[in-house]
Amino acid sequence: MGTRHLYLARHGAADAFGELTAAGRRQANLLGERLARVPVTAVWHSPLPRAVASAHELARHVPHAVLAEAPELVDHVPHVPAPAETPAPWVGFFDGYDDAEASAGRRTADALVARFASAPDPVVHGTADVHEVLVTHDYPVAWLVRHAMDAPEARWLGLSSANAALTVIEYRTSLPPTLVQFNDMAHLPVELRWTGFPGPARP
Structure with missing residues (x-):
């Protein structure tokens, strides 16, 4: 059986209007x-512009790959935890988040997992490996990592990905997913790491 290799990436740095900046393109x-x-x-x-532009920049380096939109990768809140399982610093984040919004986000999260978080279909791919890049946003990356680790649903909170950082998950038939790496920025120079994240310097 083949292995699905998912290469997850948050889009490059974007401006206040959601458009990719020069740093994001780099x-x-x-x-x-x-x-x-x-x-x-x-x-x-x-489908959001910052991810579309990032994908087109990235795809120039893998010219034989199919380049296409996947609506499941849109920025969304995948799970709104119950008040009892919400860490105190996150309580304000969910203020005013109504049931309809929470349900819509969860439907998108479930569709994301159903489409991408599994081994390749042997009817379609035979025994070949599949290598797919998903250019998305911080929260969908966190949700797929949480899912791969079979962690409690609220644990997507706080799993932050830097712009254009690389996370890799592998899926094989009859085996649990393997988290190969998370938030890897080895390809980025220091000045392009942790764009948009305040706080102390990172190693």
Whole structure:
């Protein structure tokens, strides 16, 4: 049976209007250079402009891969925890989040997992491996990592990904997912790491 290799990436840095900045384009290109080493079969992206632009920059380095939109990758809150399981610093984040919004986010999260978080279909792919890049947003990456680790649903909170950082998950038939790496920024120079994240310096 083949293995599905998912290469998850948050879009490059964007401005206040959600458009990719010059730094974001450089980040996406550097990630593309790194991914040029692997046999990428598809680059899927969120419909939001910052992810679309990042995917197009990245895809220049994997010209034989299919480039297409996947609506499941849109920015969304995948799970609104119950008050008792919400860490105190996050309580304000969910203020005013109504049931309809929470349900819509959960439907998107479930569709994301159903579409991408599984081993390749042997009817479609035979025994071949599949290598897919997902250019998405912070929260969908966190949700897929949480799902791979079979962690409690509220544990997606606080799993932050830097712009154009690389997370890799592998899926094999009859085995639990393997989290190969998370938030890897080895391809980015120091000045392009942790864009948009306040706080102390990171190693």
